[in-house]
Amino acid sequence: MNLPPIFPGEKTPGAWKERRTELLRLLSEYEYGFTPELRLTGTSCTTPWTWTLASGVRVETHRLFFEKDGAVCSMRFELFFRPSAQPQPVILMIDVFDASPENLRHPELGAYSSARLPVERITEQGFAAALIHADDLCSDSPDTFTRGILELAPRQGASGWGAIGAWAWGTSRVLDELERDSRFDAGRAAVLGVSRAGKTALWCGAQDERFAAVIAAVSGCGGASLLRGKTGEHIRHMTSSFPYWTCENYASFADREDELPVDQHMLLALCAPRPLYLSDAIEDDWADPHKAFEAAVLAGEAYRVLGAKGLSAETFPPVHEPIAEGGIAYHVRTGGHGLLAYDWEQYLRFLSRLWKA
């Protein structure tokens, strides 16, 4: 397995600065596409529609509008929080399953299921949550993904952006909004996603260093799991079913993963030195938990160079035994693909310890 190195030369914080820029360029060119400079001519957010749940959790629905030379698209997000005098840390959850027919096939991935977004539990522990309907910007379909934000900034050439890039971009726009809202502490913002949205959370956190923590569940191929030597899903599968998620260059590495100038440990390294939590499910062979763990171990190199800790253990853990003491945390739980209450409990514990919420 000829893995490209995170540091080809000097391992110093100074060398990392340049390497970081280079890794972002490589991952853009060969995997996710370049995020365009959008030069919007206008953005706005509608006055939220608000209500309070029986539990006391306040819900606000917002819609962001993006305008460029007369073309407009929009994206919804909801905020869940318990009113407080102190600015609250916030977890931004990327949701692309809302409008997708897959929602019906994978009810556990669907928005609002209480296991998937346990707002009572989250807000009880002093966090706010934002649920971002990123598929409003770029629908998760090969036929319609070019509507929305890609009308304002089309996918151009073999390294033009796709849905993952667009969803990540939209998530950063919600953080822009939260930065202007004194009820929230945008300096303690975590981006979180599951599965395809987990791949997106990693790409978003890699690019946008304002996110103080990054959490990805079962992100698999094109997410946390190394492509080289992977079982389950390969570039070939991913790009034949979802060619619009990544850039076109990525598909040309189908069955030649070994020649790809990047691999996923580099994506994880781009989160350094910020806290990163990865989780998997033991029956999820399609995602390949072992390869995600391996990538996390390797990414620790960038953390250590920057004076932080990587994973605190280097042997794949038994189920339900999280490794969460270092800057990179990992757990694998029983069962299959999805996001469960058990996963949330670990993430909240990790963030509480970090931010003493």
Ligand code: GCU
């Ligand atoms: C498919 C796809 C995966 C993806 C998953 C999901 O299984 O092959 O790459 O992570 O859908 O988003 O649920």
